[in-house]
Amino acid sequence: MTELRLSHRPATGRKVADVLVRVFSVLSAALGIFFLFWILWVVLKKGHTVLSWSFFTSAPPSPGEGVGGIKYALVGTLKMTGLACLMGVPVGLLTGVYLAEFGRHGAFASGVRFCVNLLMGIPSILVGLFAYTVIVLAAPRHYSGNAGAFALAIIMLPTVARTSEDMLLLVPDALRESALALGIPRWRMITGILFRAARKGLLTGVLLSVSRVSGETAPLLFTALNNNFYPKNLSQPTANLTVTIYNYAMSPYDNWQRVAWGASLVIMAFLLGVTLLLRFILKERHRS
Amino acid sequence: MNVPAQEAPFETVRDVVVENPVISAQKLDFWYGQSQALFANDLDIAPRKVTAIIGPSGCGKSTHLRVYNRIFEQYRGQRAGGRVLLDGQDLLAPGTDSIALRRRIGMIFQKPTPFPMSIFENVAYGVRLHFSFSRKELERKVEESLRAAALWDEVKDLLHKPGTALSGGQQQRLCIARALAMSPDVLLMDEPTSAIDPVATARIEELVLQLKERLTVVIVTHNMQQAARISDHTAFFHLGRIIEFGATAKMFTNPSHPKTEEYITGRFG
Ligand SMILES: Nc1ncnc2c1ncn2[C@@H]1O[C@H](COP(=O)(O)OP(=O)(O)OP(=O)(O)O)[C@@H](O)[C@H]1O
Ligand SMILES: [Mg+2]
DSSP states (O other): OGGGOOOOSOHHHHHHHHHHHHHHHHHHHHHHHHHHHHHHHHHHHHHGGGOSHHHHHSOOOBTTBOOOOOHHHHHHHHHHHHHHHHHHHHHHHHHHHIIIIIITTSHHHHHHHHHHHHHHHSOHHHHHHHHIIIIISSTTOSOOHHHHHHHHHHHHHHHHHHHHHHHHHTSOHHHHHHHHHTTOOHHHIIIIIIHHHTHHHHHHHHHHHHHHHTTOOHHHHTTTOOOSSOOSSTTSOOOOHHHHHHHHHHSSOHHHHHHHHHHHHHHHHHHHHHHHHHHHHHHHHHHO | OOOOOOOOOOOOEEOOOOSSOSEEEEEEEEEETTEEEEEEEEEEEOTTSEEEEEOSTTSSHHHHHHHHTTGGGGSTTEEEEEEEEETTEETTSTTOOHHHHHHHEEEEOSSOOOOSSBHHHHHHHHHHHHOOOOHHHHHHHHHHHHHHTTOHHHHTTOTTSBGGGSOHHHHHHHHHHHHHTTOOSEEEEESTTTTSOHHHHHHHHHHHHHHTTTSEEEEEOSOHHHHHHHOSEEEEEETTEEEEEEEHHHHHHSOSSHHHHHHHTTSOO
16 A cells, blocks of 8 residues: 555654644534533523513512513513614615625625625624714714614624625526516516525524624613613613613622523523524525 | 738528528627627528527527527626617617517526426416416416426426426426416527436427427527427537528538538537
8 A cells, every 4th residue: 555655754743633633623612612501501500590471571670679570671672673673684685685686796896795894893882882973972862772773783784785695696597597588677586586585595694683683782882771661662762681781790789680690591592592593494495 | 910810701501591580680799708709690580480509519509599588688798799680670779678578589598497486476477577467367377388388287286386396397397388478479498408307308399399389499409319300490500600500401411511510420519
């Protein structure tokens, strides 16, 4: 077999390097998993004690008295995320459509793509500061859930745009051509056929962006702030999960700290749910 | 000083004259950006006949066909010169309504491309956009088109199954049904059987022979036997030019141009 040797480096050196790389990569992977489970375990241990049905349906507790619940924060977060979706998803989707279907290799599309990538990397605290400047500081000069939703929408936008573009580009050109060749106008081809062909991928982008904003705190600190009252509408400062966690966890009251852990557990469970849903959707796609 | 070598003026060898062509390409040139792919193609497509386009890979068969329904125009940098007359009107003229054009000239591609929807919807989708049919009329149209594509018996009980659930050959017939539902005058087929098995291919060839009773078919094929079996006229392309055009029977038994003979006897391509 010696004639098959391609390298003159001693085989033992190569083997040692091989083993080292393999050992270190396994160790690194194990370390990552270790921290993930450590975090999960701590949140679960500290958070599960307050979990009960009433935790989701009760008003926030007073300092030092009982655990109450996170109803207001939960509703506020859901409402703001919903409004953020209403703003961010259509704009993001249409940006993706522009990049994949109209601009493609053009100079303007390259510029847009560059900006979208840049936007994806902007720290969320800057987005919060921006929303604070253009919305909160403008009349009527107060914090509001609308401003929070606006900040979240800006954070969602690039994720939705990029995944939409990528998913549309996965649809073969042959499908576009055969739709156009039937005399189907371009916009119908896009909305009626491409969206349907790429629906799972497009949904994936939306879910990814929702999971991305579900843990955001910094942009909400400048915008939605927090509130002790039920978030009837979003024109007022609005209770939400992440700022509640931030405030309660830093407070000296034991009951508030426990609520903060409980709320953290809720967010984590939500993220886990979204991740599982994504896995399910993507599996389905591979099968078909 | 460096005068490029003068090419001999090029003439297509032609041994049929087509009366009242449906489509008439005249001095058709085509460019992909800077590179020219078609050179002064002159071709007449006879009504209610099958015209086969043959030639080695890369000679411009698809490029030529894709001018007829202007499908190329959605790509930046692709451009056609010359004229292509459809019923005497230049379809390359700027004012042409591509949507109306494509209703009249359907196209079938190499790989079947069912839409991501049910078998029924695959056929109904385009119909709905172009005709205002009642539900009853629409159902009748779908059935009629599936029958015309020789697919009805196989799918009549699965109309609400996804089109992608069919076999490759069935999918291709579904695409044909979809195109027929628009009541086109001309059907362009770009190697419609190269991605499917021999039995399914035979069914589609049979279908093409039936279709020519009511419409005109232009088919690109790499399969010489197929061209010989189903076409009336054949155009032989080479390096973006039409070398020879004539009656299929004559061309396959007694080609006029040496290049044609080399190609159909399998010496190159
Ligand atoms: N999108 C494109 N951009 C640039 N050049 C192209 C493009 N499509 C085709 N060409 C070139 O144009 C020429 C003709 O291509 P065309 O696809 O029409 O050939 P064809 O006869 O259909 O070949 P095949 O039998 O392989 O399908 C080839 O030289 C090809 O490289
Ligand atoms: Mg081709």
